[in-house]
Amino acid sequence: MHAPATRWKTTTTTFLRTTALLLAAVAAVGVGAGPASAADGDVAWTVRTASNSYGATRSSFSYTVNPGGHLEDAMVVANRGPAPLNLTVYAADGFTTDAGQLDLLTRDKKSVAVGAWVRAGAASVAIQPGKTATVPFTVDVPDNATPGDYVGGILTSLTQPDQAQGINVDRRLGIRIKLRVGGELKPSLAVEDLHVDYSGTWNPFGRGDATVTYRIRNTGNAALSSQQKATVAGPFGLLRATADDLPAAPELLPGESWTVTAPVRNVSPAIRLAATATLTPLLTDPSGSVTPLEAVTGTAYGWAGPWALMLLVAALVAVVVVTLRLARRGRARRKQREDARVRDAVAQALRGQEA
Template identity: 70%
Template sequence: MPTPPVSPEPIEIAEDPEMPVLATRRKTGVAALARTAALALLAALALAGLGAAPAHAADGDVTWTVRTASNSYGADRSSFGYAVNPGGRLKDAMVVANRGKAPLDLAVYTADGFTTGTGQLDLLTRDKKSVGIGAWVQADRERVVIQPGKSVEVPFAVTIPDNATPGDYAGGILTSLTQATTAEGINVDRRLGIRIKLRVSGALKPSLAVEDLHVAYAGTSNPFGRGDATVTYRIHNTGNAILSAQQAVSITGPFGWLRADARDVAAPPELLPGESWAVTVPVHGVAPTVRLAATVTLTPLLTDASGSTTSLKPVSATASGWAVPWTLSVLAVVLVAAVVGGPLLARRSRDRRRRREDARVREAVEQALREQETPAR
């Protein structure tokens, strides 16, 4: 499941972060679209929700809510979640209610999800191609008109291709309202929806990898004191299941001596298959043992359909780096200078003494010759 190279700005975040409902707003403009495609991507999507209550979008007199329908899948669900076989099909519904004072005309569509740089679930914009949930989940209508104070149930069907790859997928079903603003040629696209998590049956192969591991040391003026180190790496979800992880980072000197552990390493967000997450971890109290070994250990966390989390077999990686105190470096430079410069200085001193002696001898010889050439009187 590819992720787009965009970083949307989250807005309209509701009160309870545990409910995975998506609320978004984006701006588009006819004139701006003609000038640059970048403005066509001005979008915002963020996790939001109100517990078991419906999520809502409000702007002046325009207010609407979305919630999951109560049916055989359950009542008061916070999101949609399914386990389906390849080639399988199921039906469900979303309820949209108009809380405003005027009829509401909303677009309805689905899209694939991805994890943003802030660790939130986001959705592809409508102009982006979806290959998972956005392609497999279809609402029975593209638009819905709701009268004031009324609600409408919007059925949708989930159809899994026969050749669908087993594993986890994330996306959402959205409602959208486009409104003109006072700015000429600019529209505001307000969107509100609910997350869909889907697991296609088959061999589940959860797997995380630690990549691009590096360690850098910031020393202390005390050659026998301890400094700080920074460990950087990427967590790559190389499997087909949505995973988070517990992280542990440690640094040791030669032979595993003088170990220092990082404290309170934050867990990464849930990563979709194929996604990566950049991590930077400070480690304090690191002894400058000239050569360091940084070890990162990840314990993958897999959540099933019931919400239970299982810890999987840990994976680890190790990288080395230098940790030389600057005072020791200065001492080493001085020693090298003494070893290299000492003989050179001694040779130059001997050359100067030899030149002085040669000059003295030449002067004595010349003086003797002059005395011999002087005629007797």
């Protein structure tokens, strides 16, 4: 029995033209958990890894090859439908989508790594209903290949016209290829463009919310995922608040980046906030074992004044100042009236003496 392969299934639609086919849309590629199949009406097929010296129950293709190395393997394609199939076969580089999923370049995009190093034994395969076909392929790593991790896939593709809609539908089904080129492995992640924004509350004695935003960049040569944590604290690390449990960042290939937005609740308006993002890189070896690496951190600062409280204090100060001024004016008026009364009394007494 073969384990279900780690596969891609995607659909590409293209407008029908007299002289050319123009790309219209590409659906996201998903990783199948069950038997991988592509079906449309009476067309269906599956793909799996071949059973050979590399293994009998593989979920995907995974190799470690030195620069200049060569290897041979195969994929098995089965026609589960009632009609003959003629499938195009090709390899493509992989990349991480904005949704954090691994996808493969479409056939019209140029591959420079796995998609260029993997060659299928034939550009197409014809399979009768109920039959299977073994598609051999080779991997030839250039002598000058940079050590590190590369991801791509080997794909089968079927293009069918839909005259009613005026489009071509291109369905792809493939298996992931993870390739580690021998040499010094330098796994490394970096936290970039970290900043924090604070949203206060009208409650002068309440707490607000902060948003910590940063970018994770794979600056090494190994594919890495990471556990992540984001915190916000006041001066001297006081009044610390932590973001709710953040999901693990997707596995990033060397050179790729991923933007994270982490909400942090119940943040005290401590005037000066320090936001810290902590990443624990996770390295997966060819056997599937995951090793956590030394944590990486980044820190940025932002303002979080207790504006409502400050407004309340300012209003109270204004009331006190006005009250003091009114009281001072009242005392001055009373003193003036008392001085006038004394002057009048003295003048009257002097007039009585003269008389």
